[in-house]
Amino acid sequence: MRSQREAVLVGSARSSKVSRALRGISRAALVAVGLFPSFARAQFTLPPNPGLPAGSLPSLIARIVQSALLLVGVIALGFIVYGGFRYIMSRGDEREVETAKNTITYAVIGIIVIGLAYAIVTFVVGALGVGGGGAGGVR
DSSP states (O other), X not given: OOOHHHHHHHHHHHHHHHHHHHHHHHHHHHXXXXXXXXXXXXXXXXXXXXXXXXXXXXXXXXXXXXXXXXXXXXXXXXXXXXXXXXXXXXXXXXXXXXXXXXXXXXXXXXXXXXXHHHHHHHHHHHHHXXXXXXXXXXX
């Protein structure tokens, strides 16, 4: 019967052989991918439009601004829901009710400001003739 120390040494020798084998396999895979890019499904030519939206820089900026306004609007709606939840869970505590009302009020003011900002951006983009305007926004 082997002693405990011999069992640990044999186990560590096995694990070192396995780790060496895994390192060898990973090195071979890296060399294969480096030498033969088709293994990695790499392409040598760039597509004509590498992911950039078609149009001019002002159109791109307008789309980014309108997307940011949309995101901020969704966050403001989330604050209205949060304020309503706090209002329901206040259980009549005056401070909690006041905090919840303030949260809802500020979120509604934020939505009004976001709506005005969207209208201004859409008007300016339409006036510059970048990408349309109106209810559809930038196209």
